[in-house]
Amino acid sequence: MSETDRSRSRRRRPLRVALGLAVLLAVVGYFAVQRSSNGGGAPYCTATATGAGSASAGTEQSYEMTPEQASNAATIAAVGISKGLPDRAVTIALATAMQESALRNLDHGDRDSLGLFQQRPSQGWGTPEQIMDPVYSAGIFYDRLAEIKGYTRLPLTVAAQRVQLSGFPQAYAKHEPDATVLTAAFGESATPATLTCSGPxxxxxxxxxxxxxxxxxxxxxxxxxxxxxxxxxxxxxxxxxxxxxxxxxxxxxxxxxxxxxxxxxxxxxxxxxxxxxxxxxxxxxxxxxxxxxxxxxxxxxxxxxxxxxxxxxxxxxxxxxx
Incomplete structure (x- = not known):
């Protein structure tokens, strides 16, 4: 390549970078406008809480979900509240479902695992039809959680693991902050929190x-x-x-x-x-x-x-x- 060609190539490089950045910004801007418009873009839901969990007072935290995930989170929280269980139980259940299924009601999993909590029919969790019912699967999770003495004082990973018997017990820990935000939206009355959903x-x-x-x-x-x-x-x-x-x-x-x-x-x-x-x-x-x-x-x-x-x-x- 001649020196002239090299010089032209060097000049073109910044231009290509600038054009690529402009296209990227345009795409991001388009989706932002679509998302914020009334009824435009894909529906999504956001839980927002101020000072939830260990966050300092005045600190706002948020967690975004699809409508499917929000619906399943709402069901998990509702079942815990209907059983008269404390917010700690709801947080443990939500964090567990976040790890096991990303709050999706899966019809598949490791071996015969199914549903929000990846419960196994072969391990006595219920029939496949029962486990695929979010109300049932949340209910039996809470029932087994409540059998653990002092579970509200245990680290979340320990409480969840005693119910789930997972091969990766420490994985639940990373979901605790987001689960706490969701719990605040569905449960805690002392924490300013809301859940909103977009879409037409x-x-x-x-x-x-x-x-x-x-x-x-x-x-x-x-x-x-x-x-x-x-x-x-x-x-x-x-x-x-x-x-x-x-x-x-x-x-x-x-x-x-x-x-x-x-x-x-x-x-x-x-x-x-x-x-x-x-x-x-x-x-x-x-x-x-x-x-x-x-x-x-x-x-x-x-x-x-x-x-x-x-x-x-x-x-x-x-x-x-x-």
Missing amino acids: APAAGDPERIRAELTRAFGKEALGTAHGGVTAGRAKPGAVPEAEVTLRLKKDGGPVEARRGRAMAHWAVARSKELGIARVSYGTSGWTAGTGGNRWQPRGTGGSDPHDPVADEVRIFVARRG
């Missing part, structure tokens, strides 16, 4: 299916004081009619009911895509699918809007076909 608003859902799924995850008590109706009569003219499933909490129930209310509200957000849930209201805030940056937004409490929160209630709104 669902076309329609079935209130009866939502009631059935709530009962499976949280137990019969979840619907013991529930009622439902249609908000079309109170909605603004031209609005899409919405069926409502309302879950009334026990008045003056304290932290226990606050924990349950938050868990049910975030369960509804996590499963919104799957169940056709358009809106959720709880406390002083509301979440609407496909709008408002996908975040919980402060709402009035005077009933000026038909979707406003009501004290001691979790309100779930389901879009109906016109």
Whole structure:
């Protein structure tokens, strides 16, 4: 190669690098815009907590998931709460499922391992059909965890290993920070935390299916004081009619009911895509699918809007076909 050719090659190199960087930035920018737009891009969910676990006060942590992962995380948390177990149990269960299946309900695994926790039918965990049911698999994990004396005081890896008998017991440790963030969103009332999901608003859902799924995850008590109706009569003219499933909490129930209310509200957000849930209201805030940056937004409490929160209630709104 002549000196002139070498000189030209050297001059072209920065140009190629600059063009490559520009293309990369354009691609990143495109997906960022798609993701932040209302209903654009692939749906995703984010759990955010401030000062969760060992994090210092004021430190914000977040964990991102697909809707499938969020739905499974919500189910794991709901089953633990329905059993009256502490947040530590929920964190152990979530970290275990993160390691074993990445919060996916797998129909395969090592040897005959299946499901969220990679439980084996041959080792007495249940039938394949049972293990593939997230409510069942979470329930039997908690049952065996609760048999371990003092499990809440054990390191997470030790507690998880005594249930799972894994070949890689230390692998659970790396998931503890993210599992703590998820637990804060679904459980702890003392930690400021939320779970939000993006994606387009669902076309329609079935209130009866939502009631059935709530009962499976949280137990019969979840619907013991529930009622439902249609908000079309109170909605603004031209609005899409919405069926409502309302879950009334026990008045003056304290932290226990606050924990349950938050868990049910975030369960509804996590499963919104799957169940056709358009809106959720709880406390002083509301979440609407496909709008408002996908975040919980402060709402009035005077009933000026038909979707406003009501004290001691979790309100779930389901879009109906016109």
